[in-house]
Amino acid sequence: MTGFSTSTARVIATMGSHSALQILDGAKREGFKTLVVATESAAGVYRHFGVADSIIIVKSNGDFFSVENELVRKNAIIIPHASFVAYVNSEELEGSPIMYFGNRRILAFERDRSLQRKWLADAGLRLPRIFKTPDDIDRPVIVKFYGAAGGKGYFLAKSPEEFYEKIRGYSHRSLTIQEYIIGVPVYIHYFYSPLTKELEIMSLDRRYESNVDSIGRIAAKDQIDINLNTSYNITGNTPLVLRESLLPRVFEMGEAVIDAAKRLSPKGIFGPFCLETVVTPELEFYVFEISARIVAGTNLYINGSPYTDIRYGMPMSTGRRIALEIKRAIEQGRLDEVLG
Amino acid sequence: MTGFSTSTARVIATMGSHSALQILDGAKREGFKTLVVATESAAGVYRHFGVADSIIIVKSNGDFFSVENELVRKNAIIIPHASFVAYVNSEELEGSPIMYFGNRRILAFERDRSLQRKWLADAGLRLPRIFKTPDDIDRPVIVKFYGAAGGKGYFLAKSPEEFYEKIRGYSHRSLTIQEYIIGVPVYIHYFYSPLTKELEIMSLDRRYESNVDSIGRIAAKDQIDINLNTSYNITGNTPLVLRESLLPRVFEMGEAVIDAAKRLSPKGIFGPFCLETVVTPELEFYVFEISARIVAGTNLYINGSPYTDIRYGMPMSTGRRIALEIKRAIEQGRLDEVLG
């Protein structure tokens, strides 16, 4: 046992953004008190939906740790999500006494592109090739610029010549040349229980990105006429189910990621995570990224997905699944096993 | 109190098309008797789904008001939808003694493009620019023809020269030159309660239009080879959820529309309405249209949306929400406040 006061840990808290509605709704359904740390403008949303028993107002999401003492005093368990990861400083989180659902050390691997790639490669997953120099380009590639908000200015090329032609006029100095895999995007939402050691498929989604998910509505000729450029800013998510015969492979990939994570950090990865894949016409999964926490695509499934409907026979969102895991951990006196 | 006989107003009625299944299903779930005015060919659908306690057959949807007396005698409350708005004559509606859910005077603003634009501009929303003359074209525009069924023949241009080149051979005399905003379509389904003065986000959708939502499946080269033209006829709707950090802005826009409506007509707008937006890569909402009544995209959420699942914790479609509002109004002796 750790020093956590399990008997009083009855508050689930998060930052007011990304998937907070789902996380807080799920916590309430499992009987927890809830708390959200939000800006004044966001707070109205959480008030409206009635999911937060208490709201702590901060000036900006970056001030999350300014209320750390209050969170600790309230015995709140923090649920991380993408906005939390984006706004919170790594060192602050590492050194904080707050109770954190998941392994906070694994987040470093999500944040660092090359560590992440090492992790996924170590899991034996199929990754898009990275070209070290433009001169090696021998197939379609996407050229990505670091810090390009919403993926603006990314371009495709299929040869060194085309790369050098298109790169002119770009001022970015830091870029990646990644093999462009042509296939359909599939985001896989997993949940791994540290209590039962079981991996679950919660749901799947496809992102809805601006403007790239709208340009298909513009005829090719018109696209060329208006000299269209693409960008990849996430505006939402749409639901999908996967071809059933691909599920064994989906489980395999999830298990491989969990095994590899144990080699990175003793506690490994647990709770919700997501593999961002592209499925080729040959039905092979290429993995582009891993999110080591809940993803926004799960917001589609507040009342359950086709997969959780089968497994649970009751509404089970990923947010609720998190709360259920914490509840079980508390009941079994094993809270420390779900915190990290 | 008005002269409405609230004690006997227990029938919810609509025209048999658009979202009648949802409206009638929602009414039944809230304990109302239901009635649908439908053509013989449509009637079978309402019979099949068992949502209508009574069906009045008309020769065509345009004959709706031929059964006005029967609707009045039955104390039926009419729920408008897009087909109702399309088939029913404004003057007939204005002068009719039927009980009408919503503000019938606001529909004029939905019907009239320039009044509608005034309304949205007055609400401070971001609108696509309208070009008064082709010579002003300085960015991508879409050229729309009035009366072009299903948006057939709309074309894009990005300069006066291109406009004049493409307009040749068109016989339409009435057209609009609208800034073409490149971004993802998002339809926002609101509900404003005149009883509680609260604005709710019910759900979101994306239209499924023929052929424009299929051309992305045709390779660019092939599109050009077959000389593809686009059209925008609505065939259905697909679900989505929105990036959570955009919700504060979504509430703001809805509030602004409600405030502006009060300046147009004393009763303003209430009940369901929809903003048809395009979200740019910069995550700005451009508003193209407002529907001052239920939209067909809500048909996706007969058993609730992620948003209503959180707020209500029970299945709550927009159709049911309408019936709930009427029920509460009757219970509180305030029925006149939801009719207009």
Added chain:
Amino acid sequence: MTGFSTSTARVIATMGSHSALQILDGAKREGFKTLVVATESAAGVYRHFGVADSIIIVKSNGDFFSVENELVRKNAIIIPHASFVAYVNSEELEGSPIMYFGNRRILAFERDRSLQRKWLADAGLRLPRIFKTPDDIDRPVIVKFYGAAGGKGYFLAKSPEEFYEKIRGYSHRSLTIQEYIIGVPVYIHYFYSPLTKELEIMSLDRRYESNVDSIGRIAAKDQIDINLNTSYNITGNTPLVLRESLLPRVFEMGEAVIDAAKRLSPKGIFGPFCLETVVTPELEFYVFEISARIVAGTNLYINGSPYTDIRYGMPMSTGRRIALEIKRAIEQGRLDEVLG
């Protein structure tokens, strides 16, 4: 009455793939014992989701009939799906004593392209034109090769000249030249009850195919630069609802197919089936294919669709609807009427 032992027929069985999760889940919800015949690698999925009371392991799905005796001994009723149809040999099925839900004779019409076309034409449905010779091409066509896995190498043309230009270098000898209908794909999931003689609309979907459902995310210029080719391998499904005014036509088409099937085989078609359509901008349905059994698009609706939510007021997947039909048949002593 037939020789089926209705009193003991309490096991619903299927092959472990395609829509087995849904079929088994639906069977359990209706109180049946369930059995899945699966490969070792797939079995884990069915174990994980807890839908199978027993699992029979086979080396490959093609070995399904090697366990025929066991299925017969257990009084299992087999539910067919696309994988079953693909892996199982027609003659083996025809001659087998296993209890089979649906009319096994109608499957021959699904398997044979020309019989299927005859069936659909006989039902008076609108079909894409087939060109017997390239010289007749007078509109956009899609050229399909038999045995081209996942639709690889299909190409479009709009004239004999273009056909002859593009066909060079292809080694396939067997091909079809089909009119290319430009419009949105809509898959309609029907269920026809042989007990009540009623046709139901269960749900709708749109396939998610690799790579054709991702190429719209690539700008036209880039598509041309990388010399993109399309393919049509199914990776999943996404949900949709249909414009309500199209539902009368949807019922008509379903009824026409049922009537025509009775002329093909005495028992006709019953249980679930699907029309794969494209809806044009003029809102006309072109029918490309019929599936004479459950389709994977129904996997989206484990907990019901908007349409079944209205009709049933409780979660009703197509898988559960099958089990419900079998249950009612057993209760009414009419099991032979749902087997064929």
